[in-house]
Amino acid sequence: MAYWLYKSEPFKWSWAMQKDAGDKGTEWTGVRNYLARNNMRAMQIGDKGFFYHSNEGLEIVGITEVCALSHPDSTAEGDPKWDCVDIRAICDLSKPVSLKDIKANPKFEKMALVTSMRLSVQPVTEEEYLEICRLGGLDNPPR
């Protein structure tokens, strides 16, 4: 089991929209960065991840899970370079965890969100995952 973080600009695709998509989930389309794509190719069914609002919000708002393995991105117009997974919303954080909180906490100084600011799909360690769940008010984080 691995953990991930997905960035989305809420005015393009928000956590509310992700939740509206229900248990079937949605394709995480539009990633055109090799590192981010490779992260998606490495994902397994059931991998948990954070949903992060970039540009506006700047906070982690919810927990997702991978519900379909990497497959061609349907928005890539037949370009075989670009794949994506499907993810679905699992639950909200009781309290969103902001980028400011994360940057202020030495536990997260090596977190990709801090060190690789622009990477849109990034790995999260188990320690980071559990600590953010704790800060977010989840007593029993989904594993």
Add this chain to the structure above:
DNA sequence: GCCAACGTTGGC
């Protein structure tokens, strides 16, 4: 809206 960081493109 600005601009730094950084990934990609393309000329050589």
Add this chain to the structure above:
DNA sequence: GCCAACGTTGGC
């Protein structure tokens, strides 16, 4: 294959 130019991301 190098590297300058350029485009995009995303925090501020």
